[in-house]
Amino acid sequence: MQKREAHRFNKLYTKFIQALELQGYAHVTVDSYGRGIRRVAEFFDCCPDQRLSPDDLRGYFVELLKTHSWSTIKLDRNALQHYWRMMLNRDWDWVEIVKPPKRKSLPDILSPDEINRVLECVQKPSYAVLCFVMYTMGLRISEALQLKVGDIDREHQRVHVRLGKGGKDRFVRLPDATYQLLRAFWLTHRHPKWIFPSAQVNSSGPMDRGAVQKAIREAVIAAGIRKHITAHSLRHCYATHLIESGLNLRAVQDLLGHEDPRTTALYTQLTETVKQDASLIINAMADRIVSPLPGPEVRP
DSSP: OOHHHHHHHHHHHHHHHHHHHHTTOOHHHHHHHHHHHHHHHHHHTSOOSTTSOHHHHHHHHHHHTTTSOHHHHHHHHHHHHHHHHHHSOOOOOOOOOOOOOOOOOOOOOOOHHHHHHHHHHOSSHHHHHHHHHHHHHTOOHHHHHTOBGGGEETTTTEEEEOSOGGGOOEEEEOOHHHHHHHHHHHTTTOOSSBSSBOOSTTOOSBOOHHHHHHHHHHHHHHTTOOSOOOTTHHHHHHHHHHHHTTOOHHHHHHHHTOSSHHHHHGGGGTOHHHHHHHHHHHHHHHHTSOOSSOOOOOOO
């Protein structure tokens, strides 16, 4: 992007982020919309404005769909709609996108040994600490990045998760090992506000979400794991391993902050313990019924 074009974009981008914040949008939404606008600017190598036609943007979404999920497509379209209205004072020509059929797929789960292998391959210690925290407390990446010093309640062994999904607060259990790690990590930077502060000089916020996600993807590859694993997979692993260890669904539901128990029940399909128990029960049930055909001859 040419210098003059980049200067114009940076000015509009900053105003856009400030406008979203002043209108009370959640931090996750502001971050997602911001990344969407940056993606568009990088793709066209110019400041997104009325020069981009609906055909240009349609082509952008076609290319984006090759590498990103439907949720990202939807977020970027919403980001552009807000940007056009708030920054350019124009109605955005709606780009119609046909949503693909919804697929109900189960997430891949890492074993504790695989999690250790991934953590060993995370290059930056700060990212490794963040991954440990996400797994041991079942946090979404946004929830972990937004942790503040005052959210850690050592006395009651819990962490106050503020403005989680749906703008709701909740408390999660704080394992002693996690507390000790958080304390040791905080002593390396002693930031007055953030547990995971940004390393960028001009930033007053937490670490960059995209950089963490990239680090995890690279660590999974380096660990030789072929499963589809993202930062959110650590939350799935947390829930699955808790159920395998015997914690009831209601308790897991509270820890994860799920409103619908059916969402939590998904993890029962992922546990090896449940699969093994089901296999034993099904075989025992079948053995109680006399076979209608003679069994195979057993040779001495």
